Amino acid sequence: MDLVKDLEDRLLFAIPKKGRLSQPCLDLLRGSDIKFNKPQRLDITLVRNLPIALVFLPAGDIPRLVQRGRIDLGITGRDQIAEYQLRDPPRDDGKGIDEVLALPFGGCKLQVQVPKDGDITEPKQLVGKTVCTSFHHLTSSYFAKFEADATGAAANGDANGELKTEIEWAGGSVESSIALGDAVGIVDLVESGDTMRAHGLKAISTVLESTAVLIKSKRARNPELVNLIASRIRGVITAQAYVLCTYNIKRELLPIASKVTPGKRAPTINSLEEEGWVAVSSMVERKKIAEVMDELERIGAEDILVRTIENARSS
Ligand SMILES: Nc1ncnc2c1ncn2[C@@H]1O[C@H](COP(=O)(O)OP(=O)(O)OP(=O)(O)O)[C@@H](O)[C@H]1O
Ligand SMILES: O=P(O)(O)OC[C@H]1O[C@H](OP(=O)(O)OP(=O)(O)O)[C@H](O)[C@@H]1O
Ligand SMILES: [Mg+2]
Secondary structure, eight states: OOOHHHTSOOOOOOEEEESEEEEHHHHHHHHHHOOOOOOOOOOEESSSSEEEEEEEOOOOGGGHHHHHTTTSSSEHHHHHHHHEEEOOOOOOOOOOOOEEEEEEOOOOOEEEEEESSSSOOOOOGGTTSSSEESOHHHHHHHHHHHHHHHHHHHHHHOSEEEOOOEEEEOOOHHHTHTTSSSSSSSEEEEEESSSHHHTTEEEEEEEEEOOOOEETTTTTOOOHHHHHHHHHHHHHHHHEEEEEEEEEEGGGGGHHHHOOOOOOOOOOOEOOOTEEEEEEEEEGGGGGGHHHHHHHHTOOOOOEEEEOSSSSOOO
16 A cells, blocks of 8 residues: 555544544444444554545644644544643644534543642642643643742742742653652543542642544645534434433323423424324433433323434434
C-alpha cells in the first residue's frame, strides 16, 4: 500500500488508539457502519465502504493534528483539547478546532488531590510545593492565580517567599507520585474515584470537567462527508440512549399516559380492534425506563413491552 497516495482523496478521521476512549469509539464506528480491518502495527486504516482513512493515535495527540488541519475529524477528550490549546492557542489564521458533538462517554473531572488524612484542604496550600500531573499547562495555569494571590500576600509580609508551584510531569500512574515522595499533591482525572481512594487520596478542587467529543478541523475537507459521519454518530448515540416502549391502554387514560411517555416529539397512537383501547409506542430514555414502566402499570397500562433501538435518525 502506498500510504501517501492512498490518503490523498480521503477524509482523515483520528480515533484514540488506547485508553478509556478507545473501545467506545470502536463501538461508535461499528454502529455507524464504518467498515475497516485494522492491520497489526499499522495505525492508518482505509475504510472499505466510505472515502475515509482512520488514524489511530494517542488521545493527547489528536487536538494538535486537528487544529493544524492535518486531520479532518477526530474524537478525543475536552481535557486534551484544553491542555493543548494552552500550549498552542488558536490564532486568527484559519486553522483551529470546532466541536461537532459531545459524546456520552469519557466523562471525568480533572481534580486536585492530596492525602486523605493530611493537613492540606485547599489548593492554595500547594503553592510553593510540588504537584505531579499529566496536564502540565492546565495545572500551571490553575495554580498561577493562587501564586499571584500568595505573591501579593508575601509583598505584605504574610508569606515566606516560596511562591512558585513546581509542576512535575508524569505520563500515567500519577496517583503513585505522592506515596513515592515525588509530590505533595497531584492533578489527575477522576471518574468513579476508585483509583484516588485506593491511593489514600481525596479531591480538594476541580480544575475542569471533561467528556469525549467529536471535533473537526476548521480546515476540514469534504463538509458533506463530515456531516454524514456526525449524523450517523448522532443516530448511534440516540439509539444507545433510548428504548422503544409500547403498551396498550384505555383511550380515556391517554392524556395521562402521554404525560408519562411524551416521546421525543409525541407518542405514536394506534387503534386496537378492541373498542375503547389504543396501542401506544414511544421513545423513552433508557435510564428512566424502570420508573416509566412502574408509572404506566400504576395508571392502568397493559402489555408493556420495551425494545432496544438498533439505530436512529432524529433531531
Ligand atoms: N477514568 C476515566 N474515566 C473516563 N474518562 C477518562 C478516564 N481516564 C481518562 N479519561 C478520558 O480519556 C482520555 C484519554 O485518557 P487515557 O488515560 O484513557 O488515555 P491514554 O493515557 O492514552 O491511555 P493509557 O492511560 O491506557 O496509557 C482522557 O483525556 C480523558 O478525556
Ligand atoms: O476515578 P477512576 O474511575 O478510578 O478513574 C481514574 C483513573 O483513570 C485514569 O487512569 P488510567 O486508567 O488511564 O491509567 P493511567 O494512570 O496509567 O493513565 C486516570 O488517570 C485515573 O488514574
Ligand atoms: Mg491514562
